[in-house]
Amino acid sequence: MNQSDFVAELSWRGMVHQTTEGLPAHMATPGRVAYAGFDPTADSLTVGNLVSAMLLARLQRCGHKPIVVMGGATGLIGDPSGKSSERQLLDPAQVKKNVAGQRKIFEKLLDFTGPNAAVIVDNAEWLLKMGYIEVLRDIGKHFSVNQMVTRDSVANRLESREQGLSYTEFSYMILQAYDFAHLFKAHGCTVQMGGSDQYGNILSGIDLIRRLSQGEGFGLTAPLLLKSDGTKFGKSESGNVWLSAERTSPYRFHQFWLNASDEEVGKLLRWFTFFDRATIEALEAAQKANPSERAAQKALADAATEMIHGSAEVARAKTAALALFSGDIRALDAQLLAEVTHDLTSTSIAASSLDGDGVALLDFLATTPLAASKREARDFLAAGAVSVNGEKAVADAKLTRADVLHGAVILLRRGKKQWHAVRVADEAAR
RNA sequence: GGGCGGUUACUCAAGCGGUCAACGAGGGCAGACUGUAAAUCUGCUGGCUUAGCCUUCGGAGGUUCGAAUCCCCCACCGCCCA
Numbered sequence: 001m002n003q004s005d006f007v008a009e010l011s012w013r014g015m016v017h018q019t020t021e022g023l024p025a026h027m028a029t030p031g032r033v034a035y036a037g038f039d040p041t042a043d044s045l046t047v048g049n050l051v052s053a054m055l056l057a058r059l060q061r062c063g064h065k066p067i068v069v070m071g072g073a074t075g076l077i078g079d080p081s082g083k084s085s086e087r088q089l090l091d092p093a094q095v096k097k098n099v100a101g102q103r104k105i106f107e108k109l110l111d112f113t114g115p116n117a118a119v120i121v122d123n124a125e126w127l128l129k130m131g132y133i134e135v136l137r138d139i140g141k142h143f144s145v146n147q148m149v150t151r152d153s154v155a156n157r158l159e160s161r162e163q164g165l166s167y168t169e170f171s172y173m174i175l176q177a178y179d180f181a182h183l184f185k186a187h188g189c190t191v192q193m194g195g196s197d198q199y200g201n202i203l204s205g206i207d208l209i210r211r212l213s214q215g216e217g218f219g220l221t222a223p224l225l226l227k228s229d230g231t232k233f234g235k236s237e238s239g240n241v242w243l244s245a246e247r248t249s250p251y252r253f254h255q256f257w258l259n260a261s262d263e264e265v266g267k268l269l270r271w272f273t274f275f276d277r278a279t280i281e282a283l284e285a286a287q288k289a290n291p292s293e294r295a296a297q298k299a300l301a302d303a304a305t306e307m308i309h310g311s312a313e314v315a316r317a318k319t320a321a322l323a324l325f326s327g328d329i330r331a332l333d334a335q336l337l338a339e340v341t342h343d344l345t346s347t348s349i350a351a352s353s354l355d356g357d358g359v360a361l362l363d364f365l366a367t368t369p370l371a372a373s374k375r376e377a378r379d380f381l382a383a384g385a386v387s388v389n390g391e392k393a394v395a396d397a398k399l400t401r402a403d404v405l406h407g408a409v410i411l412l413r414r415g416k417k418q419w420h421a422v423r424v425a426d427e428a429a430r
Numbered sequence: 431g432g433g434c435g436g437u438u439a440c441u442c443a444a445g446c447g448g449u450c451a452a453c454g455a456g457g458g459c460a461g462a463c464u465g466u467a468a469a470u471c472u473g474c475u476g477g478c479u480u481a482g483c484c485u486u487c488g489g490a491g492g493u494u495c496g497a498a499u500c501c502c503c504c505a506c507c508g509c510c511c512a
């Protein structure tokens with residue numbers, strides 16, 4: 001990749017929403033330092049955060065130096081941008097733990113060695129040391145309240161009678177601006193990147209750099225990532241899609257990308273893979289020519305999963321999917337069965353209860369997450385929504401020893417994608 | 431402080447003494463069709479031992495054979511006047 005084409009690279013990928021003036025020329029010189037901020041509100045990141053993370057990763061591949069700023073201090077407060085209600089304040093110990101968890105993910109995306117080694121810093125390092133009077137005197141005087149209240153994020157909250165805006169949140173933009181100014185001085189960082197909702201905060205930072213250091217800062221924002229139906233990206237049926245295996249298994253992660261719609265798969269390939277333009281366009285053409293093959297979705301799912309979880313997990317995810325969706329479950333060997341069921345929710349059942357007539361599926365379903373109540377279980381069974389080991393179950397079905405696979409487990413499914421493992425407890429252990 | 435209006439299931443929102451487990455819309459779930467999709471169509475969406483029963487309509491009392499619906503008190507929200 002040519003070292004000078006960072007902005008051009010992002011442009012064809014559709015990842016540029018706005019840039020400040022002069023940014024393309026500024027980035028033409030290799031070795032620039034840029035940062036993006038992340039809130040330590042959880043011990044992991046979601047695919048929503050992946051947008052900013054990918055900006056940093058691409059930056060580094062273009063010969064620049066990325067800085068990850070963890071909002072260890074600002075996370076204690078919460079950014080009002082794009083939020084309609086006051087944020088819960090985080091406990092400092094929790095923030096510390098979250099910062100550590102997120103660091104592990106960045107280590108997969110960025111190179112922390114070499115001349116452009118990525119750096120992770122926590123704004124608690126400099127913000128917590130500052131005294132209140134010092135902030136007011138040295139930083140606050142550079143901000144005009146008149147200007148601050150005209151910002152959309154603030155104005156919306158001021159108009160909303162129900163929510164209001166606390167002084168704490170109001171001050172957030174000052175702190176973020178100071179982050180940029182601090183990084184400019186301490187790390188020679190001249191560029192801040194983020195989502196489009198961060199543009200205002202970025203401009204404040206550039207302004208502060210000019211006032212405090214008579215220096216020049218730049219900014220770049222990526223478009224907000226929305227699904228084609230306008231809903232928020234990064235949620236699946238089972239909630240948020242996380243980037244750590246503990247929170248979202250590699251199998252589910254792989255499935256998330258595989259289920260991308262035809263309309264958005266091209267965009268997702270551009271944003272979240274390192275494929276070049278020709279490769280992506282070829283995938284899109286293949287997708288269009290033969291939609292049911294889902295070549296583009298498969299390439300996307302494999303590439304994204306490999307990036308976050310490694311190629312071994314890609315193989316496992318694909319094997320599991322093949323077995324669950326098209327394979328004969330009874331034909332799986334014990335090893336593969338164990339892998340497939342590893343991620344699923346599970347319920348234990350005593351082996352003895354499966355003797356003779358066994359246990360009524362209707363009653364049992366209500367004890368699993370597949371059905372919230374017995375009445376719901378009845379509905380599902382009547383609709384033919386439940387299958388046992390891949391075979392559709394009848395309403396008065398019983399679970400017996402004949403259903404147990406490899407002496408260990410029975411696989412239940414509700415609807416198309418809700419799986420549940422019934423683990424048969426070993427009699428001898430009792 | 432005074433006057434008025436409101437508080438209904440995940441959300442919005444009807445109901446204004448029995449026919450109300452509560453119209454409708456959205457969302458969610460399931461089925462058919464499909465590509466583990468979209469669109470469309472159908473069903474379900476308080477619980478159960480399901481032709482029935484039980485618990486729900488801001489909270490606590492009361493009137494009544496019977497209340498989400500009427501009365502009283504309390505809490506919260508909104509609008510108007512001071």
